[in-house]
Protein backbone atom coordinates (compact mmCIF):
# COMPACT_ATOMS: atom_id res chain seq x y z
CA UNK A 488 0.00 0.00 0.00
CA UNK A 489 1.23 3.43 -0.86
CA UNK A 490 1.61 5.71 2.08
CA UNK A 491 2.50 9.32 1.98
CA UNK A 492 6.12 9.92 2.87
CA UNK A 493 6.59 12.08 5.94
CA UNK A 494 7.42 15.65 5.08
CA UNK A 495 11.20 15.94 5.10
CA UNK A 496 12.49 19.00 6.87
CA UNK A 497 13.87 21.64 4.51
CA UNK A 498 17.51 20.82 3.87
CA UNK A 499 19.56 23.84 4.58
CA UNK A 500 23.03 24.52 5.84
CA UNK A 501 23.12 25.13 9.57
CA UNK A 502 24.39 28.59 10.42
CA UNK A 503 24.65 30.68 13.54
CA UNK A 504 21.95 33.29 14.08
CA UNK A 505 24.41 36.13 13.56
CA UNK A 506 25.53 34.66 10.24
CA UNK A 507 21.94 34.27 9.04
CA UNK A 508 21.26 37.90 9.94
CA UNK A 509 24.45 39.23 8.33
CA UNK A 510 23.60 37.34 5.13
CA UNK A 511 20.14 38.88 5.16
CA UNK A 512 21.71 42.32 5.70
CA UNK A 513 23.59 41.62 2.46
CA UNK A 514 20.28 41.00 0.68
CA UNK A 515 19.02 44.37 1.98
CA UNK A 516 22.26 46.07 0.93
CA UNK A 517 22.05 44.53 -2.53
CA UNK A 518 18.54 45.93 -2.99
CA UNK A 519 19.67 49.32 -1.74
CA UNK A 520 22.61 49.28 -4.16
CA UNK A 521 20.37 48.41 -7.11
CA UNK A 522 17.96 51.17 -6.12
CA UNK A 523 20.75 53.73 -6.00
CA UNK A 524 22.01 52.61 -9.40
CA UNK A 525 18.59 52.83 -11.05
CA UNK A 526 17.99 56.26 -12.59
CA UNK A 527 14.82 58.36 -12.31
CA UNK A 528 14.13 57.52 -15.94
CA UNK A 529 13.20 53.96 -14.82
CA UNK A 530 10.45 54.65 -12.26
CA UNK A 531 8.84 51.22 -12.67
CA UNK A 532 12.03 49.41 -11.74
CA UNK A 533 12.67 51.80 -8.85
CA UNK A 534 9.20 51.17 -7.55
CA UNK A 535 9.56 47.38 -7.83
CA UNK A 536 12.89 47.51 -5.97
CA UNK A 537 11.43 49.76 -3.27
CA UNK A 538 8.60 47.24 -2.88
CA UNK A 539 11.07 44.39 -2.52
CA UNK A 540 13.11 46.35 0.01
CA UNK A 541 9.93 47.11 1.95
CA UNK A 542 9.00 43.43 2.14
CA UNK A 543 12.49 42.15 2.95
CA UNK A 544 13.12 44.75 5.64
CA UNK A 545 9.72 44.06 7.17
CA UNK A 546 10.60 40.33 7.31
CA UNK A 547 14.06 41.08 8.68
CA UNK A 548 12.62 43.09 11.53
CA UNK A 549 10.00 40.41 12.24
CA UNK A 550 12.54 37.58 12.51
CA UNK A 551 14.85 39.65 14.70
CA UNK A 552 12.03 40.79 16.95
CA UNK A 553 10.24 37.46 17.24
CA UNK A 554 13.23 35.12 17.54
CA UNK A 555 16.60 36.79 17.97
CA UNK A 556 16.16 39.84 20.16
CA UNK A 557 14.05 38.11 22.84
CA UNK A 558 16.64 35.31 23.14
CA UNK A 559 19.50 37.78 23.45
CA UNK A 560 17.89 40.27 25.79
CA UNK A 561 19.94 39.17 28.79
CA UNK A 562 23.21 39.00 26.88
CA UNK A 563 23.48 42.55 25.64
CA UNK A 564 21.80 45.83 26.63
CA UNK A 565 21.97 46.91 22.97
CA UNK A 566 18.71 45.06 22.24
CA UNK A 567 16.44 47.77 23.67
CA UNK A 568 17.95 50.46 21.45
CA UNK A 569 17.85 48.17 18.40
CA UNK A 570 14.12 47.71 18.87
CA UNK A 571 13.47 51.43 18.69
CA UNK A 572 15.80 51.79 15.70
CA UNK A 573 13.56 49.35 13.86
CA UNK A 574 10.65 51.75 14.35
CA UNK A 575 12.72 54.56 12.83
CA UNK A 576 13.79 52.38 9.90
CA UNK A 577 10.17 51.42 9.24
CA UNK A 578 9.14 55.09 9.27
CA UNK A 579 11.89 55.97 6.84
CA UNK A 580 11.00 53.09 4.57
CA UNK A 581 7.39 54.26 4.56
CA UNK A 582 8.60 57.71 3.47
CA UNK A 583 10.56 56.09 0.63
CA UNK A 584 7.62 53.99 -0.56
CA UNK A 585 5.36 57.06 -0.48
CA UNK A 586 7.76 59.12 -2.60
CA UNK A 587 7.28 59.29 -6.36
CA UNK A 588 10.25 57.43 -7.92
CA UNK A 589 10.52 60.05 -10.68
CA UNK A 590 11.31 62.82 -8.21
CA UNK A 591 14.27 64.26 -6.39
CA UNK A 592 12.42 63.61 -3.18
CA UNK A 593 12.71 59.87 -3.78
CA UNK A 594 16.50 60.26 -4.10
CA UNK A 595 16.59 62.20 -0.86
CA UNK A 596 14.53 59.62 0.99
CA UNK A 597 16.73 56.90 -0.48
CA UNK A 598 19.87 58.63 0.82
CA UNK A 599 18.37 58.92 4.33
CA UNK A 600 17.24 55.28 4.17
CA UNK A 601 20.71 54.14 3.13
CA UNK A 602 22.37 55.93 6.05
CA UNK A 603 19.77 54.72 8.55
CA UNK A 604 20.11 51.11 7.41
CA UNK A 605 23.90 51.17 7.52
CA UNK A 606 23.91 52.83 10.91
CA UNK A 607 21.65 50.13 12.34
CA UNK A 608 22.77 47.01 10.45
CA UNK A 609 26.47 47.73 10.16
CA UNK A 610 27.50 49.96 13.04
CA UNK A 611 25.06 48.85 15.73
CA UNK A 612 24.48 45.20 14.90
CA UNK A 613 27.46 43.87 12.91
CA UNK A 614 30.16 45.89 14.64
CA UNK A 615 28.85 46.00 18.19
CA UNK A 616 25.95 43.75 19.07
CA UNK A 617 26.87 40.63 17.09
CA UNK A 618 30.53 40.39 18.21
CA UNK A 619 29.38 40.80 21.81
CA UNK A 620 26.80 38.05 21.37
CA UNK A 621 29.31 35.74 19.68
CA UNK A 622 31.66 36.24 22.62
CA UNK A 623 29.12 35.52 25.36
CA UNK A 624 26.39 33.31 23.91
CA UNK A 625 26.62 29.55 23.67
CA UNK A 626 27.55 28.35 20.15
CA UNK A 627 24.88 25.64 20.18
CA UNK A 628 22.22 28.17 21.12
CA UNK A 629 23.32 30.42 18.26
CA UNK A 630 23.08 27.56 15.75
CA UNK A 631 19.61 26.60 17.07
CA UNK A 632 18.51 30.21 16.75
CA UNK A 633 20.00 30.28 13.25
CA UNK A 634 17.77 27.34 12.28
CA UNK A 635 14.74 29.12 13.68
CA UNK A 636 15.58 32.37 11.90
CA UNK A 637 16.03 30.61 8.56
CA UNK A 638 12.81 28.63 8.96
CA UNK A 639 10.87 31.73 9.95
CA UNK A 640 12.24 33.73 7.01
CA UNK A 641 11.37 30.95 4.56
CA UNK A 642 7.88 30.76 6.00
CA UNK A 643 7.32 34.52 5.78
CA UNK A 644 8.58 34.63 2.21
CA UNK A 645 6.35 31.78 1.11
CA UNK A 646 3.19 32.84 2.95
CA UNK A 647 0.54 34.18 0.60
CA UNK A 648 -1.23 35.84 3.49
CA UNK A 649 1.89 37.76 4.50
CA UNK A 650 2.49 38.77 0.88
CA UNK A 651 -1.07 40.07 0.68
CA UNK A 652 -0.71 42.03 3.93
CA UNK A 653 2.50 43.64 2.70
CA UNK A 654 0.95 44.53 -0.65
CA UNK A 655 -1.94 46.17 1.16
CA UNK A 656 0.39 48.11 3.47
CA UNK A 657 2.33 49.47 0.49
CA UNK A 658 -0.87 50.40 -1.34
CA UNK A 659 -2.19 52.24 1.74
CA UNK A 660 1.07 54.14 2.13
CA UNK A 661 0.91 55.27 -1.49
CA UNK A 662 -2.73 56.27 -1.16
CA UNK A 663 -1.90 58.54 1.75
CA UNK A 664 1.12 60.04 -0.05
CA UNK A 665 1.11 63.81 -0.10
Ligand SMILES: [Fe+2]
Nearest residue numbers: 551569607612
Ligand atom coordinates in the same frame (compact mmCIF):
# COMPACT_ATOMS: atom_id res chain seq x y z
FE1 LIG B 1 17.89 44.99 13.52
Ligand SMILES: [Fe+2]
Nearest residue numbers: 508551608612
Ligand atom coordinates in the same frame (compact mmCIF):
# COMPACT_ATOMS: atom_id res chain seq x y z
FE1 LIG C 1 19.55 43.18 11.42
